[in-house]
Amino acid sequence: MGAGGPRLSADPSTDPNVLLGPTAAAACEALWPLLLQAAHWRRHRRGTPPRLTAAHDPRLGMHQHDGLWQLHGAWPTAAHELAGPLLPLVADVPAGTSRVVGQLGQSLDGQVATEAGDSGALNGPEALTHLHRLRALCDAVLVGTGTAVADNPRLTTRRVSGPHPTRVVLDVRLRVPGEAGVFTDGQAPTLLVCDARDRARAAERVGDEQVLAVADLVDPAGDVVWPVLLAALRERGLTTVLVEGGGVTVSRCLAQGVLDRLHLMVTPVLIGQGKPGVQLPPVQRMAECLRPRARAYRLGGDVLWDLDLRDH
Template sequence: MTADDGNDEVFLKRSLELAAKGTGNVSPNPLVGAVVVKNGKVIGEGYHKKYGEAHAEFDALINSTEDAEGATLYCNLEPCCHTKKQTPPCVPLIKSKGISKVVFSNLDPNPDVNGEGIKQLQDNGIEVLTDLLKEEGKELNKFYFNYVKKKIPYIIIKVAQSIDGKISKSKNEQIWLTGEESNRFVHQLRAVHDAVMVGANTIAIDNPQLTVRNVAGRNPKRIILDGKLNINLNANVLISEDVENTWILTSKNSDKEKINKITGKGARVFQFKTDADERLNLKDVLQKLGEEKITSLFVEGGADVFAQFIDGKYFDEIIILQAPITLGEGVNGIPTSSLNHLKKNSSEKIGKDLKLVFKKGE
């Protein structure tokens, strides 16, 4: 890839493309890509591939095909400058390689960076240009930015429902509404989130695996809201090969013998204070997930869980997959009319279904 030295946007877009390759593998770190350009020619590229491994700037500079003296470094996020992590800071390496200019999209909101990277670069005589493709950078790292700011996961609620807003014909009946294309999309979303969450009723009725299938990507943590600890010990989530990814969230009053059987299988159990109906407080749940470094949460059901999240305003996005059928009587999903106060971010067809994305304002 070549371009005029002044065409910063071309190379910064490339850094965003590279950064996205780390999706699903770097959490709780941010997605970062880097491009080294000298005399209008790319001499090095890199991205953060996996948590605990080399940062993008290091990857690009170490693998450059030419001496980087006088080159420009493009990266979507402010280079790190602190030592409170597994890998060395990037600013000293940038200096030692003779980089003359650094261009990036977003400040790193991490309090250990947040402008300090800029200061250290400038103190070493390196020119800095920032805020280019800022919105694209924010969208790419929305999980990370939210987590650093709020210390809880970025929450996406997904609802598959009929045109008349029903998710099933009855509360105890499993029904498949959407098509294969929508199903593939859901698995793609699972693959990019740290965790997927469902309620106890969904486990009892659907007995889902909550894994990633038919698309590339790793399995997320499987989080089950089960205040009364009703889960069947032979449920798919408790007999899977990666049962350690199953987390059961239940009441402090739950049966200790059953908890021991669940943990004996390799799953984790977290206990919380609950209300009179053994319902968990979502504020406590989300705080705990944040402590466990869950930066993104994909909420898949069922109706009671949707209601609890939406009523408490515990969400950042709502994705509705609307099948071209009507059910008449049945279990209510989310009426789109109730989301008029949200920003409708997109609307597009997925196979025979309609995907609607709503975002909560900042």
């Protein structure tokens, strides 16, 4: 694991290499509303950051220092387990920039689905709850064409309290059907992102109000230019973006250097040949590999690896 860099962990006394135990329900219930309040403040910053206090005990709370939220008071270990991978998502985002967090659920051998594309029940309920927390703390959740077509995901926060993010479907070839749930269920704002040249066709499919047509979105090779896409999302007020999948989309973000963090939720199953998760151009020497600072957290039967890609 990488070393050094700013400490973003909730509990400085905790060894970052230790697999942490399951989260206690009481600590989650007390701390989760404070994390939601911190995310709300990040979106609507006005004046001095508030000092947040737990409803059940005024001695427990959260405060901000140098743009980062920290726990204060004698929170139990379970609260630190919950906060550790989530506090970086509610930190301040400097003006004119985005915070981009990737997320993949995968097998021990690095596959996100079978060869036929089946990813159902890959991760357990605790991992799914973590995913829904990520959605609630981010402004937007983005998926690529493959995930939208194969999974028809809802991309909501139905497992936790908190706001639904704006749902963003990146579909530069307009392959996602207009009747997909994200475009028709009305549960949350949704944007189909395409190149500006395809605005009319996209509007025919999902309605003009759900189209974000971006000039120069695609380079001459046909690849999405992620800084251009993120700038277009910032113009909509969407500065903290969760890239939820699939493996191809997350990998392209990583290759272009726009991911700040990556949450890999690894489940103890071996798929063999399937749909791979992270794919990067080959390197010849181990010294060329990415070695981000990492922390591991137990999520029921799964392990969450929280990778800080700005510290490697």
